[in-house]
Amino acid sequence: MPAETQLRAVSGNDLLRVELDALTAIYDRRSCQTHLLGEPLPDILNALGDREWTLAAFADHLSLHFDLSAADDALAVLGERLGELAALGLVSVR
Amino acid sequence: MRHCIRLAVGPVTFRIGSDWARPIAELASLYANYPASADPANATVRLEAARPWRRFIRPAVTIGGDFTIPGALPLPMSMGLLAAEMAMNLQMALGWRRHLLLHASAVERGGRALIMSGVSGSGKSTLAALLGESNAWRLMGDEFTLLEPASGAAYAFPRPVSLKNEAIAEMAARVPANRFGPLLKATPKGDIRHLIPSAEALEVMHEPAMPALILFPRFGGDVAVTRLAPSELFVRLTEASTNYAMLGEAGFTALTRLVTTVPAFAMSYPDSATGMALVQQCWAEAMA
Numbered sequence: 208m209p210a211e212t213q214l215r216a217v218s219g220n221d222l223l224r225v226e227l228d229a230l231t232a233i234y235d236r237r238s239c240q241t242h243l244l245g246e247p248l249p250d251i252l253n254a255l256g257d258r259e260w261t262l263a264a265f266a267d268h269l270s271l272h273f274d275l276s277a278a279d280d281a282l283a284v285l286g287e288r289l290g291e292l293a294a295l296g297l298v299s300v301r
Numbered sequence: 302m303r304h305c306i307r308l309a310v311g312p313v314t315f316r317i318g319s320d321w322a323r324p325i326a327e328l329a330s331l332y333a334n335y336p337a338s339a340d341p342a343n344a345t346v347r348l349e350a351a352r353p354w355r356r357f358i359r360p361a362v363t364i365g366g367d368f369t370i371p372g373a374l375p376l377p378m379s380m381g382l383l384a385a386e387m388a389m390n391l392q393m394a395l396g397w398r399r400h401l402l403l404h405a406s407a408v409e410r411g412g413r414a415l416i417m418s419g420v421s422g423s424g425k426s427t428l429a430a431l432l433g434e435s436n437a438w439r440l441m442g443d444e445f446t447l448l449e450p451a452s453g454a455a456y457a458f459p460r461p462v463s464l465k466n467e468a469i470a471e472m473a474a475r476v477p478a479n480r481f482g483p484l485l486k487a488t489p490k491g492d493i494r495h496l497i498p499s500a501e502a503l504e505v506m507h508e509p510a511m512p513a514l515i516l517f518p519r520f521g522g523d524v525a526v527t528r529l530a531p532s533e534l535f536v537r538l539t540e541a542s543t544n545y546a547m548l549g550e551a552g553f554t555a556l557t558r559l560v561t562t563v564p565a566f567a568m569s570y571p572d573s574a575t576g577m578a579l580v581q582q583c584w585a586e587a588m589a
Contacts (some may be wrong), residue, residue: 223550225557230532236555239546241539241553243532 208285210263212299214254222297224249235296242295251288260285261296302347306330309338311447311458311506312399316342320350321360324381331382331461331482331495335503338366344392350386351375352524364388368395376488383488386463394543395443400447400456401548401555404541405493405515407455407563408432413513414455415584416446418541421490424520427468428576430496434475440502450551453558454509461495462470469494471573515565515589518576522569525566529565 223234231249233242244252254269266282283297304325309315319325345363350582360366361375362384368391376384393402405418406429415432417425426443433440441457448455461482464472469492482495494571517529517537529537538556539545545552570576 223553225553226559227531227557227560228534232532232535232553234550234558236550239549243536252327 208224208262208283208290208301210261210266213259214255214262214265214289215253215259216257216292217297217299218257220254221250227237235299238296240296242297248288251258251292255298262289265277265289270281303429306332307338307342308332309335309340310389310460311442311456313397314338314342315344315345315346315387315392317346317389318563319348319381321348321362321378321381323341323378324348324362324385327483328385331497334422334497334500334505344389344396346385346388346392347406348388361413364391366392368392380485381483382476382482383490386460389460390444392437397544398547400449400540401552402544403446403448403538404444404487404490404543405446406443407457408445408495409439409441409455409457409508409510410437410584412510413588414441414446414510415580416455416515417518417580418537419518422465422520424448424518424570424573424576426462427471427520427573428463428466428469428473428518428580430462431475431573431577432561433498433502434443434472434582435460439505440498444571448512448559449509450548450554450555453511453555453562454500455512456509457502457506459498459506462496464494466491466494472496485534514584515559515563516580517565517567518580518582519567519569520576522571524571524575524579525567525569526583527567529567531560534565536558549562 221236230245233281237251266285293300304319306325306328307316313582322494336433345366348362349365351363360378362376362381364384366388405416406425407414407416419425429443435522442459443462445458446455480497485493536550566583
């Protein structure tokens with residue numbers, strides 16, 4: 208996923224979230240689908256919040272809270288996880 | 302339809318029509334002690350001849366109603382009761398919206414419900430029937446447990462217990478003969494005989510119970526009891542529910558509340574006596 212990719216999470220009003228244990232159950236009111244997400248996907252959704260990001264800006268934002276610098280391929284890994292959320296329809300990618 | 306009967310099982314009132322008198326007479330006998338319902342029917346079942354002449358020549362029962370399974374093979378007239386049961390289950394599984402439906406048996410004790418889910422042959426019906434015959438428990442149902450989305454309460458669906466194969470003799474040794482339907486031999490599911498719930502269970506069939514314990518029994522193998530994490534329970538129960546997806550947000554809310562508040566165990570057991578002991582042990586721990 209290129210660094211300039213635009214990202215936006217589904218509005219929090221459209222999702223119901225229940226933490227079960229290691230997994231979080233998420234109900235998407237728009238699709239009526241239920242998703243079971245493991246870490247770090249629920250945290251990524253949380254961190255995206257209700258605004259639009261580029262992948263690079265979002266990685267910078269996360270690095271303020273998490274130690275992303277340890278991995279050289281942090282941007283690529285983050286891109287993969289965001290791709291998974293996009294495949295579930297929980298993040299829109301442009 | 303030529304022959305009709307109305308049957309109330311828990312909150313469901315079935316209107317059952319048939320091309321023949323025999324299945325209706327058998328149903329009337331099996332459900333003779335069920336409370337009558339003044340409610341309008343909310344599920345329709347039809348037991349029909351596949352072709353007009355099959356009413357008379359080698360009569361074979363095709364199941365129909367509000368919902369049908371295209372291509373389902375008809376059953377011989379001698380299995381009309383099984384056809385009726387399958388048709389009633391089908392209408393419930395595909396049509397019922399008022400409750401979250403779990404493919405599970407349930408028994409009640411002191412206003413709390415034990416729910417047992419599992420595939421055919423897991424022993425969930427036999428264990429529920431055995432518990433239902435003890436003084437302490439009320440049989441709520443052997444096939445479906447109905448969860449009310451708003452309250453989370455379990456409602457009974459106490460149709461006659463469908464005993465299969467070895468379970469028939471096991472229950473016949475404990476229950477008077479007048480509480481059994483006819484023996485249906487060599488059906489696609491093996492030998493089947495229906496056990497009519499006790500009069501006490503039928504009398505209070507509209508009374509709900511709050512779920513307190515969920516078990517996944519598995520008949521056969523060594524004794525093993527494993528606690529299930531909420532996420533595994535959630536996955537198992539979405540698979541055990543025939544209408545989870547249909548209920549949308551109400552189903553999600555009801556099921557997540559259930560799995561985060563009620564303990565659940567997978568339980569293997571080699572025989573009914575051991576199974577009963579394990580159930581009582583798990584129940585005692587859940588109540589502690």
